[in-house]
Amino acid sequence: MPKLTIDxxxxxxxxxxxxxxxxxxxxxxxxxxxxxxxxxVPANCRMCLVEVEGAPKPMASCAMSCAPxxxxxxxxxxxxxxxxxxxxxxxxxxxxDCPICDQGGECDLQDQSVAYGYDSSRYDEPKRAVKDxxxxxxxxxxxxxxxHCTRCVRFSDEIAGVPVMGLLQxxxxxxxxxxxxxxxxxxxxxNLVDICPVGALTAKPYEFNARxxxxxxxxxxxxxxxxxxxxxxxxxxxxxxxxxxRMNEDINEVWIADKTRYIYDGLKKNRLDKSYVRNAxxxxxxxxxxxxxxxxxxxFKTSEKIGAIAGDMxxxxxxxxxxxxxxxxxxNNLDYRQRGENYDISNPAGYRFNTTIAGLEESDxxxxxxxxxxxxxxxxxxxxxxxxxxxxxxxxxxGEKADLNYDxxxxxxxxxxxxxxxxxxxxxxxxxKAAEKPVIILGASALNRKDGSAIHNxxxxxxxxxxxxxxxxxxFNMLHQNASTMGALEIGFTPSKKGLDTAGMLKAxxxxxxxxxxxxxxxxxxDKDTFVIYQGSHGGEGAKHAxxxxxxxxxxxxxxxxxNLEARPQTSRQAVxxxxxxxxxxxxxxxxxEYLDKKLPYDDLLELRDSLRKTSEVFDNIGEVIPxxxxxxxxxxKINKTGLSVDIDNYYQTNIIARSSDTMSxxxxxxxxxxxxxxx
Amino acid sequence: MGSVRKIATKQPTEFKFTxxxxxxxxxxxxxxxxxxxxxxxxxxxxxxxxxxxxxxxEVAMKEIATILGMPPIKVFEVATFYSMYNLSPVGKNYxxxxxxxxxxxxxxxxxxxxxxxxxxxxxxxxxxxGKFTLVEVECLGACVNAPMVQINDDYYEDLTPExxxxxxxxxxxxxxxxxxxxxxxxxxxxxxxxxxxxxxxKKAKITIQDGDK
Numbered sequence: 001m002p003k004l005t006i007d008x009x010x011x012x013x014x015x016x017x018x019x020x021x022x023x024x025x026x027x028x029x030x031x032x033x034x035x036x037x038x039x040x041v042p043a044n045c046r047m048c049l050v051e052v053e054g055a056p057k058p059m060a061s062c063a064m065s066c067a068p069x070x071x072x073x074x075x076x077x078x079x080x081x082x083x084x085x086x087x088x089x090x091x092x093x094x095x096x097d098c099p100i101c102d103q104g105g106e107c108d109l110q111d112q113s114v115a116y117g118y119d120s121s122r123y124d125e126p127k128r129a130v131k132d133x134x135x136x137x138x139x140x141x142x143x144x145x146x147x148h149c150t151r152c153v154r155f156s157d158e159i160a161g162v163p164v165m166g167l168l169q170x171x172x173x174x175x176x177x178x179x180x181x182x183x184x185x186x187x188x189x190x191n192l193v194d195i196c197p198v199g200a201l202t203a204k205p206y207e208f209n210a211r212x213x214x215x216x217x218x219x220x221x222x223x224x225x226x227x228x229x230x231x232x233x234x235x236x237x238x239x240x241x242x243x244x245x246r247m248n249e250d251i252n253e254v255w256i257a258d259k260t261r262y263i264y265d266g267l268k269k270n271r272l273d274k275s276y277v278r279n280a281x282x283x284x285x286x287x288x289x290x291x292x293x294x295x296x297x298x299x300f301k302t303s304e305k306i307g308a309i310a311g312d313m314x315x316x317x318x319x320x321x322x323x324x325x326x327x328x329x330x331x332n333n334l335d336y337r338q339r340g341e342n343y344d345i346s347n348p349a350g351y352r353f354n355t356t357i358a359g360l361e362e363s364d365x366x367x368x369x370x371x372x373x374x375x376x377x378x379x380x381x382x383x384x385x386x387x388x389x390x391x392x393x394x395x396x397x398x399g400e401k402a403d404l405n406y407d408x409x410x411x412x413x414x415x416x417x418x419x420x421x422x423x424x425x426x427x428x429x430x431x432x433k434a435a436e437k438p439v440i441i442l443g444a445s446a447l448n449r450k451d452g453s454a455i456h457n458x459x460x461x462x463x464x465x466x467x468x469x470x471x472x473x474x475x476f477n478m479l480h481q482n483a484s485t486m487g488a489l490e491i492g493f494t495p496s497k498k499g500l501d502t503a504g505m506l507k508a509x510x511x512x513x514x515x516x517x518x519x520x521x522x523x524x525x526x527d528k529d530t531f532v533i534y535q536g537s538h539g540g541e542g543a544k545h546a547x548x549x550x551x552x553x554x555x556x557x558x559x560x561x562x563x564n565l566e567a568r569p570q571t572s573r574q575a576v577x578x579x580x581x582x583x584x585x586x587x588x589x590x591x592x593x594e595y596l597d598k599k600l601p602y603d604d605l606l607e608l609r610d611s612l613r614k615t616s617e618v619f620d621n622i623g624e625v626i627p628x629x630x631x632x633x634x635x636x637x638k639i640n641k642t643g644l645s646v647d648i649d650n651y652y653q654t655n656i657i658a659r660s661s662d663t664m665s666x667x668x669x670x671x672x673x674x675x676x677x678x679x680x
Numbered sequence: 681m682g683s684v685r686k687i688a689t690k691q692p693t694e695f696k697f698t699x700x701x702x703x704x705x706x707x708x709x710x711x712x713x714x715x716x717x718x719x720x721x722x723x724x725x726x727x728x729x730x731x732x733x734x735x736x737x738e739v740a741m742k743e744i745a746t747i748l749g750m751p752p753i754k755v756f757e758v759a760t761f762y763s764m765y766n767l768s769p770v771g772k773n774y775x776x777x778x779x780x781x782x783x784x785x786x787x788x789x790x791x792x793x794x795x796x797x798x799x800x801x802x803x804x805x806x807x808x809x810g811k812f813t814l815v816e817v818e819c820l821g822a823c824v825n826a827p828m829v830q831i832n833d834d835y836y837e838d839l840t841p842e843x844x845x846x847x848x849x850x851x852x853x854x855x856x857x858x859x860x861x862x863x864x865x866x867x868x869x870x871x872x873x874x875x876x877x878x879x880x881x882k883k884a885k886i887t888i889q890d891g892d893k
Binding site: 166 | 708753754756757760761763767
C-alpha cells in the first residue's frame with residue numbers, strides 16, 4: 001500500500017494503482033483521451049502527463065503505478081506546458097468542423113482544448129484527410145477527426161470480442177481501420193460511439209439530430225431482454241432522441257447492447273394511440289375509452305372462462321393489477337410464458353440467475369446448457385467474455401453451436417451428455433469437479449418442450465453432483481430472455497390452483513383472453529370465438545387478433561418496476577408522455593376494474609406499490625438481490641433425444657418495438673442477411 | 681514514402697506457402713512457446729514476401745493469420761507498420777536509396793536524380809519492363825560508405841552516378857557484380873588508407889590494409 005503525495009495531498013492507495021487513478025481518488029481530474037477505466041492502458045495520447053519529482057521528464061500518469069513517497073504535481077506550470085504541447089500535436093490534423101460534428105458539446109477534445117489549446121495554430125502545412133470506413137448501419141465514421149487513441153481497437157478486442165479494428169500504417173499515414181471492409185458484427189458495437197473521445201465514431205441513427213445540451217435525461221431500465229440494463233433516456237420536446245447507458249457495475253457496467261440503444265425509432269412507429277372495438281362487420285373501429293370499456297364489460301357479464309397472458313415487456317405493476325383483476329373474477333388462468341417454456345416455476349432457486357451477473361467474474365468454469373447468451377442476453381455474454389479474457393475462465397457449451405466471441409469447449413447437443421454428467425461421467429466432469437467456483441447457465445428458452453421440467457431436474461442433479469452450490473457460492477443460473485419473466489414469477493402471475501397455462505388457455509377456448517402486450521403467442525391456435533382484449537403499445541399480431549384494443553404506454557412512457565433475471569427489482573422512470581389516448585398500463589386496468597364493479601384497492605402508483613410490497617418484500621429493496629434457499633426443482637421424467645435449441649431467430653427483432661424499428665431492420669440486412677449471402 | 685506502401689488494389693485470390701517454406705515456418709515457430717506463436721508474424725511475413733515476388737498480398741496475410749491463430753487485422757497492422765514489407769507489386773530489382781543526412785551530404789540526391797533519369801521513373805514507381813522499382817528510405821546503417829543503395833538483399837556502397845549507371849546496367853542484363861563497396865574499399869576503412877597507430881601495428885606485426893585501390 002504505497003503512500004504518496006499528489007498536489008500536496010497525501011493518499012494511500014492499493015498496490016498497482018496508477019497515478020491517474022490515485023489522483024481521481026483525491027478528486028483531481030487529469031485530462032485523458034486514450035485511457036478508459038474498462039480498457040487496457042496503452043498510454044499513447046500523452047494527455048495525462050504529470051510532473052513527478054525526481055523524474056527528468058513529465059510522466060504519463062495513466063501508465064505509471066504509484067510508488068511509496070512519490071511526489072506528484074498535476075497542475076504545475078511544466079505540466080500545463082507539456083499538455084499544451086500534446087494538444088497542439090493532436091490538433092494538427094484535427095479538422096475545425098465542430099459546428100457540423102455530432103460530438104460537439106460532449107467532445108473530450110473540444111472540452112480539453114478549452115483548457116490546453118492555443119487560440120491560434122502555428123501549423124501552415126496542408127492537413128491530411130482520411131477516408132471514412134464502413135462500420136455498418138449503427139456507427140458513422142468521420143476518420144479525419146480521429147486522434148488515434150485506439151480506444152475502439154481495444155474495445156473491439158477486449159470487450160466486444162470481434163477483433164476487426166486496427167491501427168494501420170505509421171507516422172503521418174496512420175489510420176484506424178476495420179479489417180478489409182468487415183463491419184463490426186457485434187451486438188455491442190454502439191458502445192464504440194460512447195468510447196470515442198472525438199467525433200470520429202458517432203451514432204448513425206442520431207446523426208445531426210440534437211445537441212447534448214438540448215437533451216434532458218431520464219433514468220430508466222431497458223426491457224429488450226431480461227438483463228435490465230440501466231439506461232438513460234435522452235429526450236427533447238417530448239420525444240426520445242437517443243438512449244445511452246447508465247453505469248451500474250452489477251449489471252451492465254458502462255455498456256449497453258445495440259438493441260437497447262437503437263430501438264427508439266420503433267417507439268414512434270406502429271403505435272396504438274386510440275381504443276378500438278371490432279364492430280359487427282368484423283372491422284376494428286376507433287372508439288373512446290368508455291365505449292371500449294363498455295364492450296369489455298358487456299362481454300364480462302356473460303363470460304365464465306377468463307384468462308390473461310402477459311407479454312415480454314410487461315412491468316410488475318401492470319401484471320400485479322391484472323392479476324388482481326383476474327382474481328376478482330376468480331380466474332387463476334394467468335401466464336407470462338407466451339411460447340410455453342416448461343420449467344419448474346415453484347422454486348425460485350431453480351429459475352433465478354443466482355450467481356448474479358457480477359458474480360460471474362469470480363467463477364473459474366462456466367458450463368452453458370441450451371443457451372446462446374450472446375443473443376439472449378448480450379450483457380451477460382459480455383461479462384462472461386470479460387472473465388474469460390481477464391481471468392482465463394474456461395467455458396463449455398452443451399447445446400446448439402454458436403459464435404460466442406470467446407473460445408469455448410463444444411461438448412455437443414446430445415441430451416445423453418446431461419445424463420452422463422448427472423451420474424458424474426462425461427468429458428467435462430473432471431474439470432467441473434476440480435473447479436472452485438463452477439457456474440452452470442441453463443437457457444430457459446431451450447426448455448420450451450414437453451420434457452423441459454425433466455431437463456430442469458436433470459440439471460439440478462448435475463448441480464448437486466458437482467457441488468455447484470455451496471454455503472457461500474451459488475453457481476446455478478437460469479437465463480431468461482424477457483424483461484417481464486422474473487416480475488411475473490415474483491408476484492405470481494402464473495397459473496395457480498388448477499389455473500391454465502398459455503397452451504391450456506389456447507386449447508380451452510376461453511371466453512375472454514386478456515393480452516397484456518402479448519404478441520408472440522401461437523395465434524393460429526386461438527379459438528375464433530374467444531373475445532380477445534389486447535392492451536399494448538404497438539400494433540402487431542396481438543392487436544390484429546383483438547376484439548378490443550386498449551392503447552397503453554411503452555416502457556419509456558411510464559413509471560414502472562422491472563425485475564431482471566437476477567431477481568433484482570429496479571425502477572424505471574417516465575421520460576415522455578404516452579402517444580395519443582394511451583395510458584399507463586396499470587391505470588387502464590385500474591379504470592377497467594371500476595367499470596366492471598370490481599374496483600382495485602389503489603388509486604395511485606404509490607398505493608399500488610404499497611400493496612405490491614405487502615405481497616412480496618423483495619420490492620422493499622429496489623436494486624438489490626436477495627438470495628434464495630437452494631432446494632430441488634423440476635420433475636424427474638423421461639427425456640427425449642431432440643437436442644436443445646435456443647428460441648430466438650434474430651437478435652435484432654425479438655419484440656414488437658424492435659420489429660417496428662427501421663434501424664433494427666437495417667441491422668438485420670447488414671449483419672444477418674449479409675452472412676446468408678456469403679454462405680450462398 | 682513510396683506508393684509501394686499502399687495496399688494494392690489488384691490482389692491475387694490465392695496464396696499458399698511452398699513446401700520448403702512450410703518447413704521453414706515450423707522451424708521458426710519452434711522458437712516461441714505455443715501460446716505465443718504469434719511472435720512469428722514478422723519472419724512469416726518476410727517468408728511470404730520472398731516467396732511472392734517481393735510483395736505480400738492480402739491473402740498471404742490472412743494465411744499467416746490462420747497459421748498463427750491471430751485476427752487478420754493484427755497481421756495487417758504489423759505489415760503496414762514496417763516499411764520493409766511491400767504491399768503492392770515491385771520490380772525485380774527493388775532499389776532503396778538512402779537519403780538520410782550522411783548519405784545526402786555525400787551526394788545521395790545525385791544518385792536519386794541519376795537513377796530517376798536513367799530508368800525514366802519517379803521515386804515510388806516501377807519501370808514498364810518490371811525490372812526496377814525506386815524508393816527513398818531512411819538510414820540503412822552504412823553511413824561510412826555513403827552514399828549507398830540497397831537493391832533487394834544487397835548493399836551497393838561508395839556510389840557516384842557513373843558507378844550507379846554500371847550497377848543498373850549490370851542488373852538489367854543480369855550480369856554478376858561484386859556487392860558492397862564499389863570502389864574496392866575493404867569494410868569501412870578510411871578512403872585515405874590507415875593513418876594512425878602505424879608504428880604500433882608494425883610492432884605487433886599486423887598487416888595494414890590499404891584504403892581505396
